[in-house]
Amino acid sequence: MSGKWVFSNKDVSKLLEKAAAAYEVLDTDRFRIAAYQQAAVSIEHSTSEVKDLWDDGKLDEIPGVGKAIAGYLDELFRTGKVKHFDSLFKKLPPAMFVFLEIPGVGPKTAFALAKKLKITGKNNEETLNKLKNAGMAGKIRVLENFGEKSEQEILNGIQSLKKGELKSLFPETNPAF
Numbered sequence: 001m002s003g004k005w006v007f008s009n010k011d012v013s014k015l016l017e018k019a020a021a022a023y024e025v026l027d028t029d030r031f032r033i034a035a036y037q038q039a040a041v042s043i044e045h046s047t048s049e050v051k052d053l054w055d056d057g058k059l060d061e062i063p064g065v066g067k068a069i070a071g072y073l074d075e076l077f078r079t080g081k082v083k084h085f086d087s088l089f090k091k092l093p094p095a096m097f098v099f100l101e102i103p104g105v106g107p108k109t110a111f112a113l114a115k116k117l118k119i120t121g122k123n124n125e126e127t128l129n130k131l132k133n134a135g136m137a138g139k140i141r142v143l144e145n146f147g148e149k150s151e152q153e154i155l156n157g158i159q160s161l162k163k164g165e166l167k168s169l170f171p172e173t174n175p176a177f
Helices: 009-025 030-044 050-055 067-079 083-089 094-099 107-117 124-136 148-165
Strands: none
Touching (some): 009 030, 009 067, 009 083, 009 094, 030 067, 050 067, 094 107, 094 124, 124 148
């Protein structure tokens, strides 16, 4: 059972968090969302590498990983991607997933910002800069369900990301993300 793709627990956790966020925006039932979130947390905090557990056929030993998620992880380790996740993510603006890295920004807020402001970018930094510029120009506060305070919180969040806390924002170099 050896796949050639190498994904750390953090990579797999991020992928499952991304799936949970997508399901939340697409109004999937809360139990599915919670399952993905639980699996992401379990994998991120696991003392064993999820790839090793997969190699040993023990994915079912990870708390929160049921048959469906185990099947997706099997596909990920065998092929380097998950077709179901690819089709799920294509239903949403790519910028949404970049905006999720901003402290205090959840899936529905990230989706609203990406969709209403029609932000796209060649990379994560450009995408964040476009959101920052929109905020500096006062374009966030005029959106429905936003205001000056939320605009300022988003700008502060972008600032904190740019201070070197720019986590691995679903790296463009990783085919699964």
